Amino acid sequence: MQAVILAGGKATRMRPLTLHTPKPIVPIVGRPFLAYTLDMLRRAHVREVTLALSYQPQKIEDMFGDGSHSGVRLRYIVESLPLGTAGAVRNAREHIDTRAIVLNGDILTDVNLTAVLTAHRESGAAATIVLAPVDNPRAYGVVETDETGRVTHFLEKPAADQELPTNNVNAGIYVIEPEVLTYMPAGETVTFEYDLFPALLEQGVHVQSFTAGGYWTDIGTPRRFLRANLDVLAGRLGPTNVPVRETVERADPKAEIDALSWLDPSVTVKAGAQIVNSVIEDNCVIEERALIENAVIRRASRVGQSATVRDSVIGQSTHVGRFSVVSGAAIGDKSTVTDYSQLGEMR
Numbered sequence: 001m002q003a004v005i006l007a008g009g010k011a012t013r014m015r016p017l018t019l020h021t022p023k024p025i026v027p028i029v030g031r032p033f034l035a036y037t038l039d040m041l042r043r044a045h046v047r048e049v050t051l052a053l054s055y056q057p058q059k060i061e062d063m064f065g066d067g068s069h070s071g072v073r074l075r076y077i078v079e080s081l082p083l084g085t086a087g088a089v090r091n092a093r094e095h096i097d098t099r100a101i102v103l104n105g106d107i108l109t110d111v112n113l114t115a116v117l118t119a120h121r122e123s124g125a126a127a128t129i130v131l132a133p134v135d136n137p138r139a140y141g142v143v144e145t146d147e148t149g150r151v152t153h154f155l156e157k158p159a160a161d162q163e164l165p166t167n168n169v170n171a172g173i174y175v176i177e178p179e180v181l182t183y184m185p186a187g188e189t190v191t192f193e194y195d196l197f198p199a200l201l202e203q204g205v206h207v208q209s210f211t212a213g214g215y216w217t218d219i220g221t222p223r224r225f226l227r228a229n230l231d232v233l234a235g236r237l238g239p240t241n242v243p244v245r246e247t248v249e250r251a252d253p254k255a256e257i258d259a260l261s262w263l264d265p266s267v268t269v270k271a272g273a274q275i276v277n278s279v280i281e282d283n284c285v286i287e288e289r290a291l292i293e294n295a296v297i298r299r300a301s302r303v304g305q306s307a308t309v310r311d312s313v314i315g316q317s318t319h320v321g322r323f324s325v326v327s328g329a330a331i332g333d334k335s336t337v338t339d340y341s342q343l344g345e346m347r
Contacts, residue, residue: 001046001117002096004089005037007105008054008079013220016332017313022056024105025063026225027298029232029243029262029279032063033219036108036241038070043240044113046101047072052088054079084191089176090184097178102192104172108228109216110238111173116210120175123149125208127180127200130173132216140169141193143209151207154198168209171216180205214238222330226313229279229296233260255286264299287322304339312344 007024017026024034034051041049049072053060057078067074079088089102099120101113111130120128129151131143142164144153155164170193183199184190200207215237219225235242246265251257254271261275264282269275272289281299286292291308298315304322312329320326321339328344337343 001044001101002048002050002098003041003046003101003103004050004052004096005034005103005105006052006085006088007034007060008052008088009105010055014222014225016315016330017222017225020316020333022053022059023219024051024060026219027281028108028219028225028228030264030281033108034060034064034105035070036237037103037105038064038067038072039240040110040113041101041103042071044101044117046113048075049073050075050077050096052077052079084189084195086184086190086192086196087188090181090190093181096181099175099177102174102176104218106218106220107172107216108219108231108237109171109173109212110214110241111171111212111216112214113173116173116175116212119210120208123206123208125150125206126177127197127205128175128208128210129197130171131168131209131211132171133167133211134169134216135167137164137167137169142166143168143170145209149209149211151197151201151209153201154193168211171212172218173212222313226294226296226311230277230294233262233277233279281316298333 014023025032051074053076061076064074116130129143142155143151144166146152183196190196197207217224217228219228231237232241243262245262248263248265248267251269252271255269255273257275260277263280266282267280268285270288273286274291276293278292278295280297283300284297285302287303287305289306290303293310295309296313300316301314301318303309303320306322307320307324309320309326312326314331315333315335317333318331318335320337321341323339324337324341326343
């Protein structure tokens with residue numbers, strides 16, 4: 001079984017967190033985001049994975065190599081020019097000689113891919129789209145189906161005053177047969193959402209849906225990235241993704257660290273500091289009486305004495321000064337928040 005992961009975007013909506021780090025290797029609770037997707041594919045017995053890349057591809061390849069440490073065989077296809085989501089798959093056609101799973105590179109989910117593949121085979125469809133029910137479908141592509149689950153219409157990012165027939169959206173996971181590649185013109189920019197799937201429907205090609213259960217989100221903005229981290233801490237991604245919590249040797253006995261938080265063992269936490277429902281990566285220092293709550297502190301950062309970081313993401317190698325309050329913010333790498341500053345709000 002083969003898979004293609006579409007991870008070529010610059011993740012501009014996620015900036016400043018992705019200025020120096022491509023999205024596939026931005027950590028979720030201490031693990032590269034891509035590792036969660038590879039775990040999910042491996043559970044479905046997928047062993048050959050092609051990564052369609054464009055932005056800072058060498059950093060991704062340096063981290064994952066040939067994929068052997070992740071239990072898969074990884075190939076890398078780098079686009080010189082953006083080809084769109086479907087165009088990127090067409091560009092990887094030499095590696096697709098059988099049925100394949102295609103995944104957008106910005107989704108975090110525990111969908112049962114084995115069940116998706118079974119449903120696809122039984123339907124006889126040329127393509128299957130995984131759907132996810134969401135509270136606010138207007139930010140996504142709404143997919144209409146008939147009573148049998150066959151896709152009948154696509155509605156991409158509907159207007160605020162437009163009545164919606166369903167709250168099921170395109171979850172960014174597809175199963176395609178090799179014949180689908182013939183509907184993708186080579187060397188052109190083609191998207192699944194706006195071009196390929198509507199064209200398949202126009203020509204009467206069978207496109208089926210599969211409604212996912214369990215957890216699904218995209219991490220396209222700093223706010224969603226933070227939420228994804230907190231969801232993993234809470235075990236919402238499923239039992240196979242519960243983080244391992246190790247002893248932090250350099251935590252002062254008078255510091256308070258709750259049971260939900262995840263700290264790299266190299267973190268220093270000084271007396272009177274409080275860590276609540278947060279992720280603190282390697283080589284960070286949390287000074288006396290600092291409060292970290294519902295936050296992610298990226299590697300090699302320092303939070304000063306009596307500072308508060310709440311509902312925020314702090315980038316790598318960043319200094320948050322004494323008595324500062326950072327609330328609802330996303331701070332980029334190598335930043336300095338001066339003493340007594342007050343900062344917010346993030347998207």
